[in-house]
Amino acid sequence: MNEDMFRIGVITSTHGLKGEVKVFPTTDDPARFKKLKKCFIRTKSGDVPVEKKSCKFFKNMVILSFSEFNDINEIEKYKGCELYVTREDAVPLEEDEFYIADVIDAEVFEDNGKKLGTLVDVMQTGANDVFVVKMENGKEVLLPVIKDCVLDINAEEKKIVVHMMNGLLD
Structure with missing residues (x-):
């Protein structure tokens, strides 16, 4: 595509x-x-x-x-x-916005530097977007795209840094 x-x-x-x-x-x-x-x-x-x-x-x-x-x-x-x-x-981006096409396949890292996995999908729920991350072990984890969880999105480098809040991996 x-x-x-x-x-x-x-x-x-x-x-x-x-x-x-x-x-x-x-x-x-x-x-x-x-x-x-x-x-x-x-x-x-x-x-x-x-x-x-x-x-x-x-x-x-x-x-x-x-x-x-x-x-x-x-x-x-x-x-x-x-x-x-x-x-x-396309509609110009506001600050902190991104095109979904630019972040799919991005590598996702925890804020401690450990690689969590790869971004495979973005679900648009209405309240906030949700990142679907395929983890190294093959399982998927859903991460809310909110400031407490998603710390940095670098579309150019296809790199996302997240903070794993309690309960996300349960």
């Missing part, structure tokens, strides 16, 4: 006859679609670059139209395809 492309949604269906699509957002912030300019529709035969023409919100969906399509028949074949943006077009 290209770490410089981020999935922002999935086209679930067409909307109306003028080439609009309903998109289920897979981003933390669906409002990001308002600022969206360019994105890519990922197809089996490659990524199709598109430019956003309009954006509306309906229930939990985003309704988008693209400059390239003006008719339901032109866009219909993209149902079920995912939408991606490049790193340049």
Whole structure:
């Protein structure tokens, strides 16, 4: 997978006859679609670059139209395809934020320097993210991404330092 492309949604269906699509957002912030300019529709035969023409919100969906399509028949074949943006077009990070793609496979160390394992997944729970770390012994441990537990995330070096709070390994 290209770490410089981020999935922002999935086209679930067409909307109306003028080439609009309903998109289920897979981003933390669906409002990001308002600022969206360019994105890519990922197809089996490659990524199709598109430019956003309009954006509306309906229930939990985003309704988008693209400059390239003006008719339901032109866009219909993209149902079920995912939408991606490049790193340049991704929402800028705030302090202490990171892109999940940049930390997957990072080595995780305890604050005493001992290697705990490798970050294999990030679960988004709503309250805080949870790191899924595959330990050296093959077991998995879940670590809440909170200041008391995750002390440092270095995405460039793919290194994370954590403090093992009581009860995490029970």
